[in-house]
Amino acid sequence: xTRKVRRVFILISAAALAWVFFLAYRPLPPxxxxxxxxxxLVNAITVPERHITDAVSAVNFDVRAFDTLGEEFILxxxxxxxxxxxxxxxxxxxxxxxxxxxxxxxxPASDAVRVTALLLVAPAMLFGLYIVVHGQVSPGxxxxxxxxxASAPVLVYLCSEYAExxxxxxxxxxxxxxxxxxxxxxxxxLVSLGLGGMFLENxxxxxxxxxxxxxxxxxxxxxxxxxEVGGGLSLALLAYLEELVEEKEQ
Amino acid sequence: MNYLPYAVAAWLFLVGLxxxxxxxxLIHLIMCVGVIQSSSYVLLLAIGYRVGGVAPVFVxxxxxxxxxxxxxxxxxxxDIVVEVAVTALLLGLAVQVHKRHGxxxxxxxxxxxx
Amino acid sequence: MLPVAxxxxxxxxxxxxxxxxxIISQRFSQLIAVGATLTSLAIDIYLLKGSATHDIVYWxxxxxxxxxxxxxxxxxxDPFGAGLAGFAAVLTLAALLFSSEFFDTAGNHFHALxxxxxxxxSGFSLTGDMFNMxxxxxxxxxxxxxxxxxxxxxxxxxxxxxxxxxTNTIAAYFxxxxxxxxxxRTGALNxxxxxxxxxxxxxxxxVLIAFVFxxxxxxxxxxxxxxxxxLADAHAVAPSPVCVLFxxxxxxxxxxxxxxxxxxxxxxxxxxxxxxLTTLFVSIGVATALTGAFMCYLQRNVKRLLAFSxxxxxxxxxxxxxxxxxxxxxxxxxxALAHGMVKGGLFLAAGILLHRxxxxxxxxxxxxxxxxxxxxxxxxxxxxxxxGFPFSGLAAGHDLMSASAKSAGFDWLRWIxxxxxxxxxxxxxxxxGRIFFGWGPVEREENAPKHEEKPxxxxxxxxxxxxxxxxxxxxxxxxxxxxxxxxxKQAAIAAATQFENSRAxxxxxxxxxxxxxxxxxxxxxxxxxxxxxxxxxxxVIALVHLFSARGRQLSSAxxxxxxxxxxxxxxxxxxxxxxxxxGMACFALxxxxxxx
Numbered sequence: 001x002t003r004k005v006r007r008v009f010i011l012i013s014a015a016a017l018a019w020v021f022f023l024a025y026r027p028l029p030p031x032x033x034x035x036x037x038x039x040x041l042v043n044a045i046t047v048p049e050r051h052i053t054d055a056v057s058a059v060n061f062d063v064r065a066f067d068t069l070g071e072e073f074i075l076x077x078x079x080x081x082x083x084x085x086x087x088x089x090x091x092x093x094x095x096x097x098x099x100x101x102x103x104x105x106x107x108p109a110s111d112a113v114r115v116t117a118l119l120l121v122a123p124a125m126l127f128g129l130y131i132v133v134h135g136q137v138s139p140g141x142x143x144x145x146x147x148x149x150a151s152a153p154v155l156v157y158l159c160s161e162y163a164e165x166x167x168x169x170x171x172x173x174x175x176x177x178x179x180x181x182x183x184x185x186x187x188x189x190l191v192s193l194g195l196g197g198m199f200l201e202n203x204x205x206x207x208x209x210x211x212x213x214x215x216x217x218x219x220x221x222x223x224x225x226x227x228e229v230g231g232g233l234s235l236a237l238l239a240y241l242e243e244l245v246e247e248k249e250q
Numbered sequence: 251m252n253y254l255p256y257a258v259a260a261w262l263f264l265v266g267l268x269x270x271x272x273x274x275x276l277i278h279l280i281m282c283v284g285v286i287q288s289s290s291y292v293l294l295l296a297i298g299y300r301v302g303g304v305a306p307v308f309v310x311x312x313x314x315x316x317x318x319x320x321x322x323x324x325x326x327x328x329d330i331v332v333e334v335a336v337t338a339l340l341l342g343l344a345v346q347v348h349k350r351h352g353x354x355x356x357x358x359x360x361x362x363x364x
Numbered sequence: 365m366l367p368v369a370x371x372x373x374x375x376x377x378x379x380x381x382x383x384x385x386x387i388i389s390q391r392f393s394q395l396i397a398v399g400a401t402l403t404s405l406a407i408d409i410y411l412l413k414g415s416a417t418h419d420i421v422y423w424x425x426x427x428x429x430x431x432x433x434x435x436x437x438x439x440x441x442d443p444f445g446a447g448l449a450g451f452a453a454v455l456t457l458a459a460l461l462f463s464s465e466f467f468d469t470a471g472n473h474f475h476a477l478x479x480x481x482x483x484x485x486s487g488f489s490l491t492g493d494m495f496n497m498x499x500x501x502x503x504x505x506x507x508x509x510x511x512x513x514x515x516x517x518x519x520x521x522x523x524x525x526x527x528x529x530x531t532n533t534i535a536a537y538f539x540x541x542x543x544x545x546x547x548x549r550t551g552a553l554n555x556x557x558x559x560x561x562x563x564x565x566x567x568x569x570x571v572l573i574a575f576v577f578x579x580x581x582x583x584x585x586x587x588x589x590x591x592x593x594x595l596a597d598a599h600a601v602a603p604s605p606v607c608v609l610f611x612x613x614x615x616x617x618x619x620x621x622x623x624x625x626x627x628x629x630x631x632x633x634x635x636x637x638x639x640x641l642t643t644l645f646v647s648i649g650v651a652t653a654l655t656g657a658f659m660c661y662l663q664r665n666v667k668r669l670l671a672f673s674x675x676x677x678x679x680x681x682x683x684x685x686x687x688x689x690x691x692x693x694x695x696x697x698x699x700a701l702a703h704g705m706v707k708g709g710l711f712l713a714a715g716i717l718l719h720r721x722x723x724x725x726x727x728x729x730x731x732x733x734x735x736x737x738x739x740x741x742x743x744x745x746x747x748x749x750x751x752g753f754p755f756s757g758l759a760a761g762h763d764l765m766s767a768s769a770k771s772a773g774f775d776w777l778r779w780i781x782x783x784x785x786x787x788x789x790x791x792x793x794x795x796x797g798r799i800f801f802g803w804g805p806v807e808r809e810e811n812a813p814k815h816e817e818k819p820x821x822x823x824x825x826x827x828x829x830x831x832x833x834x835x836x837x838x839x840x841x842x843x844x845x846x847x848x849x850x851x852x853k854q855a856a857i858a859a860a861t862q863f864e865n866s867r868a869x870x871x872x873x874x875x876x877x878x879x880x881x882x883x884x885x886x887x888x889x890x891x892x893x894x895x896x897x898x899x900x901x902x903x904v905i906a907l908v909h910l911f912s913a914r915g916r917q918l919s920s921a922x923x924x925x926x927x928x929x930x931x932x933x934x935x936x937x938x939x940x941x942x943x944x945x946x947g948m949a950c951f952a953l954x955x956x957x958x959x960x
Contacts, residue, residue: 001932001939003272003357010271010942014264016949021260023956024573028548030252032301036551037433039298039319043306046320047313055306055320060327066424066437070487070499071328073375074506077480078335080382081510084473085342138309143331179383186376189368198426199368210309236338240345263541267945270530271938279937283533290540297548322547325495329540332502336533339509343526350519356937361520362597363935 050202051209052136052218060141061218061225065200069185072225076182079232079239086239109158117159124152132226136215142225149230153237162241174235181228188217188224255296262289276344276354280337287333291326298322367422367439369407370449370486374400378479381472388472394460397475401456401482408450408486415441418878419862419869421492429874434554440492440628440873443859444697448613448620449486451701455612455708456482458835459605462712465829467603467821474514481507481609488617492873494543494578494629495553497621498536501582505532508614512602524601527937531594531944535584538948542577545570546629555628556873559866563632569956575630576952579622586618587675588682589652590947593933593940596659599671604715607667608839611674611711612704619678619685619700623693623863631866637959638688642772644954645686650780652679657787658926659933666714666724666795670707673750673788677703680784684765687772690864690884694856695764698846702749702757705843710746710792712836713739716828717799719821726795731802738833740800746840747792751898752785757846759895764853766894767887782894786901793906804910858883 001009028034046058060068132145153169160168192201200217207214262285269282298319306317348354351361377400381393388396414420420441427436456478463474484504491497509532513525547553549570550561562571580591587595595615599607622645626634634641656676663669681703684696716739718724721732733739752758762781769777797803846852861883862868868879908915932939 001934001936001942006938006942007272010268010938010945013942013946013949014268016953017267017945018260018264020573020949020952020956021256021263023569024545024577024952025253025256025260025570027568027570028253028256028297028545031255031296032299032303034297034299034319034548036298036319036321036547037431038435038551038553039321041430041433041435042320043317044314047308053307053309053313055308055317056323056327059320059324062425063427063435064321064324064437064495067324067328067493067496067499069375070484070496070503071331073378073480073483074335074499074503075331076379076382077477077503077506077510078339080473080476080480081339081506081513082342084477084510085339085346085513085516087516139305139307143327175385176383179379182379183376183383186372186379189372192425193365193368198423199365199372200424201426239342259541263537267534267941270534270941271945273938276526279530283530286534286537290537290544293541293544297544321553322544328495328499332499332536335502335506336509336529339506340526340529340533343513343522343529346513346516347519347522347526350517350522359523359526360935361523362600363933 047209050216051206051214053209053214054136054138054140056139057135057141057218057222058215061135061221062202062215065221068225069189069200072182072185072228075229075232076178079178079236082236082239086242088242114159117155121152121155121159124148124155128152128226128230132222133212133219135222136218137210137212142222143229145222146226146229147233149226150233150237153234157237157241169234169238171235171238174231174238177227177231178235181224181226181231184224184227185221188221192217255292259289259293259296262286262292274355274357276347276356277341279356280340280344283340284333284337287329290329294322294326294329366407367411367420367441367490370404370411370453370490371483373404374479374483374486378476378483381476381479385472390472393472393475394464397479398457398460400479401453401460404482404486405450405453405457408446408453411441412443412446412450415443415446416858417880419872421873421876432557432874434552434557434874437496438492438554438873439490440556440869441490442863444620444863445489445624447697447859448489448616451704452482452485452489452609452613455609455704458708458712458839459608461831461835462605462608462715463603464831465821467605474511477507477510481511485613485617489620492556492628493554494546494558494625498539498543501539501585502536504614504617505536508610511606512598514603514606515601518601521601523935524597527935527940528594528598530937531591531940532584534941534944535581535591538577539581542574542581545574545577549574554873555625556870559629559632560870560874562629565633567633567960569960571633572955572959573952575634576955577948578625580948580951582618582621582625584618584944586615586678586682587652588618588648588679589655590943592652592655592675593943595675596668596671596933597935599674600665600668604667604711604718607670607711608708611671612708615674615678616681616700616704619682619696623685626688627864627866628869632870634959640958642686642688644958646683646774646777649679649682649686650777652676652682653780653784654679655929657784658923658929660788661791662923662926662930663791664726666717666726666799667711669726669791669795670710670714673792674707676784676788677707677750680781683777683780684761684768687765687768687774688864689768689772690857690860691764691887692768692772693860693863694853695761695766695768697761697860698764698852698856699758699761702761702843702846705839705846706746706749706757709742709836709838709840709843712832712839713743713746716832716836719832720825720828722825726798727806729799730806731798733800734802736800736828739828740796742833742836742840743796743800744793745844747789747796748899748902749840749844750785750792751789751902752781752895753899754890754892754895755847756895757843758785759890760847760853762894763887763890764856766891778894782898782901785898786905789898789902790905790909793902794909797906797910853886854883857886
């Protein structure tokens with residue numbers, strides 16, 4: 001289709017779809033009045049039955065833990081996909097790969113950026129760890145904390161030379177961290193089976209709500225997910241940057 | 251205000267679809283897919299909202315306070331992870347497309363058709 | 365404990381393979397992958413047997429029903445679900461064996477991706493929770509995108525994967541919107557609980573549009589018209605073992621979702637509209653079958669030809685499912701099984717051609733495979749198998765679907781079957797005649813787009829290793845002989861009756877009560893005529909095309925009006941998304957104005 005024909009086609013289809021959305025959303029109750037027994041029930045039971053004060057983490061890592069297992073492996077598979085897609089091919093040109101717009105030079109790294117990044121590395125890691133381990137207490141958890149942990153290598157990249165950066169973050173470290181985190185989730189499920197329950201049943205001691213040791217198996221899963229997400233996103237970063245490595249080595 | 255979030259969700263979805271269809275740059279196209287994904291977040295969160303409800307975190311409020319629906323928030327978390335995963339894959343594809351085809355314009359990708 | 369294994373085991377080993385990526389050899393990693401797949405298959409067979417009388421329900425985390433609310437996620441396993449998961453394991457095994465030698469597996473990543481793909485397909489077939497199904501759908505998609513774009517050196521591969529990824533992601537978000545709407549209405553994510561909640565409410569536009577969004581989102585994966593454009597592009601560029609999985613089992617999953625979601629969730633509330641729904645979905649299936657057949661004949665790239673043939677056959681399977689009756693569903697299941705195996709074998713044969721001659725273009729390969737009798741035998745057996753000749757696997761499925769169609773008033777469906785089977789088989793026979801025998805004139809079509817396929821194997825191309833040939837042979841022969849499995853039809857009808865019993869499904873999940881299902885008897889006499897007609901038609905069309913210039917002129921005159929259809933398949937992702945939007949809007953508006 002030519003651009004014009006395609007534009008007309010999509011405008012008509014989108015108009016029809018807009019009418020469909022209107023018909024679909026009109027029977028919904030107004031904002032704030034949608035009633036869900038599922039949500040109310042979860043809110044009522046998280047503290048008394050599981051000693052978890054963050055209901056969202058309770059849903060993610062306890063009540064619907066199996067969904068989160070699938071979600072974690074989606075990230076795992078995608079990172080593996082990025083590695084596969086960005087792998088060096090045998091017919092890749094050995095010469096310098098021009099990746100810049102012509103007539104522009106790369107500006108030198110700014111000292112302000114480097115200092116700020118250097119100062120932020122440790123706080124970022126600390127904050128990431130804090131979010132990971134407090135998943136069952138306050139908003140947070142493995143995914144959120146893992147992403148913040150993954151920002152630490154990015155900050156290291158911003159403040160140092162590439163060789164230094166690779167020394168701090170090796171591919172092996174990221175790979176092992178990611179795979180260990182992914183396996184931890186399934187192993188926790190197997191632990192539940194070993195303790196005589198169903199897969200991913202929360203059978204570990206529940207502790208006192210509001211503390212780091214509450215929630216039974218949730219802190220362990222949080223740490224596993226944090227490792228997996230942090231390692232996975234760092235690995236994806238490395239896969240993208242490997243492109244850069246080809247050029248710089250010339 | 252009563253139905254605004256639903257309208258926003260519908261608008262985001264439609265705008266994203268139009269963007270994907272009429273895009274001339276793969277990075278722009280991938281970001282438009284992200285806009286479509288955002289529409290589902292707005293819809294889910296709107297569905298979970300309760301009038302007078304607070305965040306479903308009971309560490310500093312009594313455990314029987316009126317809170318919004320935590321289940322849709324958990325669903326949304328899953329969706330965000332899915333979005334990140336898919337965007338990472340698509341952007342990797344875009345980088346390779348640029349390397350192999352020399353262009354990021356979908357109109358100029360003609361290697362397979364028919 | 366066992367219901368968990370088909371998902372947990374492959375995922376665990378995928379993680380292990382990723383951790384050990386540069387430590388263990390490719391052989392060892394393949395061994396681990398094969399071991400995990402075989403274990404998964406064994407457990408699927410065990411679950412298949414165990415669920416024969418009533419569904420197996422497994423609650424994750426031991427979160428069960430409380431005050432009528434399903435708190436946790438359930439696996440609700442029935443024979444079709446377990447069977448589909450097992451079939452996925454069989455095809456994954458074939459893919460792993462085919463990629464043993466010469467294949468660039470990028471360390472362990474190919475094996476790990478295949479294991480993740482298998483786990484996702486298994487989870488999708490076994491689950492009883494709507495959102496859990498979506499999560500496994502996304503896991504399957506992520507693995508599929510990575511596997512499809514595997515040959516990154518091939519520029520066409522990137523374009524095909526891009527089309528695949530963008531269309532399927534947008535479809536998934538339609539599904540998610542539908543799930544959100546259903547959650548708002550019912551407050552539930554468990555399919556049985558949703559069904560019970562919906563049945564006490566009214567059928568309004570929200571319910572109908574949510575139905576369309578969820579079903580059609582999954583049908584994009586099945587490549588139903590007008591959502592089918594991505595499939596040919598993806599198959600043309602994916603490595604051959606991956607194509608086996610795509611055509612053999614991934615496309616069936618969307619139809620499984622249609623059946624499962626309709627019978628578990630929507631039948632209690634929509635059963636009054638069954639005739640209308642049947643007409644709608646049968647029409648869509650017929651349109652898909654015809655489009656696939658026409659486009660199939662116009663192709664010169666063998667893998668694209670097989671891909672359009674898949675689209676055509678999947679349209680036929682959809683008509684079976686759309687009859688919403690036990691015999692129809694049973695026939696569709698048998699047809700899908702036989703088709704998946706035959707098509708898988710054909711794709712592996714194409715992979716052998718690619719390995720030996722570095723091309724899958726019908727005209728490039730003209731006469732080159734003259735000294736490959738074994739591969740030729742497999743290819744022609746598969747092509748003939750696609751016709752559904754009497755007593756073959758596809759014929760067994762066709763028999764049941766025809767019987768069901770006749771009793772629903774759709775007797776003319778058999779002619780669509782004959783036409784689609786015949787034309788797609790004719791295209792394959794024509795291609796085989798050119799490639800393996802050098803029949804027909806050498807054609808230099810400048811206007812036909814030529815896709816240069818980069819070889820997917822490295823190393824010596826002088827011979828075909830047994831690890832490539834045996835899976836191809838076993839799959840084709842298996843697909844042909846499926847019809848001879850004793851009592852297959854009766855077992856399939858019993859499973860279908862159990863599948864379609866919404867009351868029993870809800871009772872087993874929500875009330876922990878197991879109701880007995882009584883299955884009708886299978887129709888006795890197999891029909892010979894349709895299969896014979898399709899076979900004859902295919903052979904005649906192929907021979908006429910190859911040997912008669914007048915015949916070729918006639919056929920190109922007949923195909924001229926279809927040039928527009930051919931041009932619509934432009935390879936441009938914007939076009940595909942426009943058609944996706946159009947299709948969604950049309951189906952939603954049709955449902956709303958016909959059923960409310």
